[in-house]
Amino acid sequence: MNDITSFADWQQQAAEQEALLLxxxxxxxxxxxxxxxxxxELEDRYSFPxxxxxxxxxxxxxxxLSLFSAPVVLLFSKGREFARFARFVPMxxxxxxxxxxxxxxxx
Numbered sequence: 001m002n003d004i005t006s007f008a009d010w011q012q013q014a015a016e017q018e019a020l021l022l023x024x025x026x027x028x029x030x031x032x033x034x035x036x037x038x039x040x041e042l043e044d045r046y047s048f049p050x051x052x053x054x055x056x057x058x059x060x061x062x063x064x065l066s067l068f069s070a071p072v073v074l075l076f077s078k079g080r081e082f083a084r085f086a087r088f089v090p091m092x093x094x095x096x097x098x099x100x101x102x103x104x105x106x107x
Contacts (some may be wrong), residue, residue, distance in 0.1 A: 004053035
């Protein structure tokens with residue numbers, strides 16, 4: 001996963017990619033630490049990039065993306081939010097939405 005280190009970095013990546021997954025985590029978040037490797041493992045299956053941001057390091061991300069908890073997994077298509085999963089992420093639902101997004105990108 002690409003690390004997002006600033007909100008400007010995020011805006012650039014979002015603008016350059018047709019599709020993108022953003023994993024948002026926070027410091028001292030055990031749910032984030034448990035979910036991150038499960039989501040990262042999926043990256044090789046899809047043609048679009050995965051990115052990760054830590055809202056403890058880039059707090060502007062939380063305000064700009066209306067994030068109220070962590071972790072949050074956001075899917076974007078052509079710069080617009082396509083799907084959002086927050087706190088407890090059902091992996092099967094995430095995979096289904098990733099497959100839909102892949103179909104939109106490749107189809």
